[in-house]
Amino acid sequence: MSKITHGLNIGLERHGEDIFLSLKIIGTLTHQDYQRITPILESAICGLDHPKVNVLIDADELTGWELRAAWDDLKLGLKHNNDFGKIAIYGHKSWQEVMAKIANWFISGEAKYFDDKNSALTWLFD
DSSP states (O other): OOOOOEEEEEEEETTTTEEEEEEEEEEEOHHHHHHHHHHHHHHHHTTTTOOOOEEEEEEEEEEOOOHHHHHHHHHHHHGGGGEEEEEEEOOSSSSHHHHHHHTTTTSSEEEEEEEHHHHHHHHHTO
């Protein structure tokens, strides 16, 4: 059995103007991943006056970003910064905590790092 070196699972729930987006990333986040994520998010918020997007990023198996994917992330954050409510980043690496702090510069909501997935979910739905 071979080890998975890359994977992306996307989940989306919409309740009125509230949207819950969950991402599970394995390996390196790529430009192709953003080509999948972006249309799903934009389709979910299309036509909403005041969407509130809460996001769980399960980065426990994330090993890094391609440079182009980092650019895609910045563009997505700038374009939809007012749409994000809370972003919970779950993982076990110190650079992921730094990633959450940097995300706060580009969104109107709040990004926070957690080393416990249940705590991340509790915070998102509080």
